Amino acid sequence: MAETRGNQTDGRLSNDSVTGAEAAVLSLAQHGVRHVFGLCGDTSLPFYDALARLNHGITHVLSRDERSAGYMADAYARVTGRVGVCEGPSGGGATYILPGVVEANESSSAMVCITSDVPVTARGRYPLTELDQTAMFRPLTKTATTIDHVDQIPDVFRKSFRAATTGRPGAAHIGLPYDLQKQALDPERIWAQPRHASFPAYRAGPDPETVAEAAAILRAARAPVFIVGGGAIISGAMEELDKLATLLRAPVASTVSGHGALSDLHPLAVGVVGANGGTDETREVVQAADTVVFVGCRAGSTTTEHGKVPGRGVPVIHIDIDPMVVGANYRCDAGIVADAKLALSALIEALRDADLASGGELAATLDDMRARKFAMFDRLARSDDRPIRPERLLAALQAHLPEDGIIVADPGTPCPYFSGYYRFPRAGRHFITNRAHGALGFSLSAGIGAWYGRPDATVVSVMGDGSFGFAVGEMETLTRLNVPLKMVVISNACFGWIKASQNAGYGSRYFSVDFSRTDHARIAEAYGIRSWSVSDPAQVDTAVREALAHDGPALIDIVSQVLQDTNVPVSAWMG
Numbered sequence: 191m192a193e194t195r196g197n198q199t200d201g202r203l204s205n206d207s208v209t210g211a212e213a214a215v216l217s218l219a220q221h222g223v224r225h226v227f228g229l230c231g232d233t234s235l236p237f238y239d240a241l242a243r244l245n246h247g248i249t250h251v252l253s254r255d256e257r258s259a260g261y262m263a264d265a266y267a268r269v270t271g272r273v274g275v276c277e278g279p280s281g282g283g284a285t286y287i288l289p290g291v292v293e294a295n296e297s298s299s300a301m302v303c304i305t306s307d308v309p310v311t312a313r314g315r316y317p318l319t320e321l322d323q324t325a326m327f328r329p330l331t332k333t334a335t336t337i338d339h340v341d342q343i344p345d346v347f348r349k350s351f352r353a354a355t356t357g358r359p360g361a362a363h364i365g366l367p368y369d370l371q372k373q374a375l376d377p378e379r380i381w382a383q384p385r386h387a388s389f390p391a392y393r394a395g396p397d398p399e400t401v402a403e404a405a406a407i408l409r410a411a412r413a414p415v416f417i418v419g420g421g422a423i424i425s426g427a428m429e430e431l432d433k434l435a436t437l438l439r440a441p442v443a444s445t446v447s448g449h450g451a452l453s454d455l456h457p458l459a460v461g462v463v464g465a466n467g468g469t470d471e472t473r474e475v476v477q478a479a480d481t482v483v484f485v486g487c488r489a490g491s492t493t494t495e496h497g498k499v500p501g502r503g504v505p506v507i508h509i510d511i512d513p514m515v516v517g518a519n520y521r522c523d524a525g526i527v528a529d530a531k532l533a534l535s536a537l538i539e540a541l542r543d544a545d546l547a548s549g550g551e552l553a554a555t556l557d558d559m560r561a562r563k564f565a566m567f568d569r570l571a572r573s574d575d576r577p578i579r580p581e582r583l584l585a586a587l588q589a590h591l592p593e594d595g596i597i598v599a600d601p602g603t604p605c606p607y608f609s610g611y612y613r614f615p616r617a618g619r620h621f622i623t624n625r626a627h628g629a630l631g632f633s634l635s636a637g638i639g640a641w642y643g644r645p646d647a648t649v650v651s652v653m654g655d656g657s658f659g660f661a662v663g664e665m666e667t668l669t670r671l672n673v674p675l676k677m678v679v680i681s682n683a684c685f686g687w688i689k690a691s692q693n694a695g696y697g698s699r700y701f702s703v704d705f706s707r708t709d710h711a712r713i714a715e716a717y718g719i720r721s722w723s724v725s726d727p728a729q730v731d732t733a734v735r736e737a738l739a740h741d742g743p744a745l746i747d748i749v750s751q752v753l754q755d756t757n758v759p760v761s762a763w764m765g
Contacts, residue, residue, distance in 0.1 A: 211236035211371035217347035220382035227262040231279020233306035236371035254663040260290015262639030281319025295361035296626030309369035327363035336365030355391035396528035404524035405540035415479035420447030421486020430534035439550030454613035465762040467609025471563040586734035610759035631660025665717040686753035691763040710747035
């Protein structure tokens with residue numbers, strides 16, 4: 191069975207009562223959930239039976255690993271703006287799903303994770319798979335609740351969706367005991383707040399006083415620069431960012447997660463800055479600023495190169511929905527705690543008729559900056575060196591991937607290369623990577639979730655061969671569900687980031703980072719996936735073009751340079 195899909199209904203039963211499992215399913219339906227990603231288990235049997243029996247309009251996507259289900263739900267949320275829902279069984283299932291929940295929470299992706307649990311009546315009696323789920327999930331989510339009574343089920347589901355979608359979006363966890371799933375409750379208890387189906391559910395406006403403070407600084411700034419994070423994309427603030435930057439004639443740089451806040455073809459676009467994806471040329475733009483405006487980002491170690499760029503003497507304006515972020519890493523001359531879209535709109539109004547000091551001097555340098563930045567890249571993208579240079583792959587994808595395509599990148603070689611050198615022509619969420627914790631094995635599973643969220647787009651998952659080994663089981667998911675995901679394996683037979691770190695900081699003493707080369711194309715073929723194995727640089731463009739045109743899942747295995755031999759845009763290996 192490829193996937194389980196219910197029929198659309200109003201989410202109500204005619205019975206006088208419903209079971210706890212039915213209440214859980216109907217609560218999801220009431221919150222507008224269309225897809226649930228998960229893996230079966232014995233404590234989840236009533237929940238699965240309710241999914242099978244009821245008319246609810248939800249598609250259940252069976253994964254081969256609970257961690258994968260979490261990554262699928264995370265990426266689904268990122269590309270849709272709707273809550274990503276994942277589920278798994280008790281015990282090992284709950285521990286396996288945890289990495290996906292942690293990544294979503296720290297990346298501000300709205301997620302509700304449901305794990306079934308041992309019966310309430312069995313607690314403390316050493317049943318198989320018992321663990322304290324709430325204790326495990328509470329420090330790593332916005333809210334975590336293991337339900338104690340069947341009547342609490344609708345309330346806890348409402349609380350979880352409310353937590354996931356309000357303020358800074360994040361993850362919520364629900365522990366659903368087996369026995370409560372079979373008990374009865376009144377269906378009148380089941381209802382949902384429609385706004386909690388998507389995020390941001392409610393927008394928090396800025397304090398006029400803080401807007402005035404920021405506007406005064408911007409009026410006096412002669413060379414302002416924006417550094418924009420993923421919060422701007424989550425807020426949907428792309429248009430407002432464009433308008434304000436154009437008004438100020440200010441360059442716009444981004445974090446890795448903020449890549450896409452402005453089209454890379456925009457005349458004010460700097461590209462990604464920082465230790466992972468930034469280059470000498472983009473760094474120079476930030477260093478030349480006399481005012482820096484952080485928008486929807488934490489100004490963390492990677493973005494600021496461990497607090498060195500921008501320097502400590504430059505005036506800083508910080509805009510973020512999370513009050514704990516503003517002023518956390520840089521002394522803040524003006525802080526605005528608000529939704530990014532509303533904050534930028536308020537600044538546009540405050541500055542619309544203002545006499546601005548900025549003359550656009552930095553903006554005038556951006557064409558030259560981009561030319562210098564891409565001179566080496568363009569030369570290496572034409573190189574016939576073997577093993578193949580990553581630049582050759584990026585150039586082929588740049589030439590053939592449709593403008594509305596989505597690239598999902600794993601850590602290692604893919605993340606810094608696509609952050610630094612891939613030019614996304616449209617603003618919005620077209621680039622996904624797991625920047626919060628950087629676990630390997632993210633992109634294949636996340637690519638599946640991204641496709642379910644945006645099935646009309648071409649989705650490409652790019653991974654190293656280390657990441658491939660973490661996620662290979664989901665290739666069966668691809669073929670079973672006929673998900674037309676395109677995969678690229680940058681194959682160099684090592685854990686490249688760690689090997690490069692050993693090269694840079696430990697006298698090239700390589701220890702336990704190399705493994706046997708795998709023929710990834712043959713593995714893909716065994717799963718029924720069309721594949722290409724490429725070791726000749728001249729064949730890269732053809733393989734990419736044919737894979738993107740293929741009407742089903744496809745994989746390209748590219749025998750590539752080891753990371754420390756590349757021209758990767760990384761200035762510091764430790765995050």
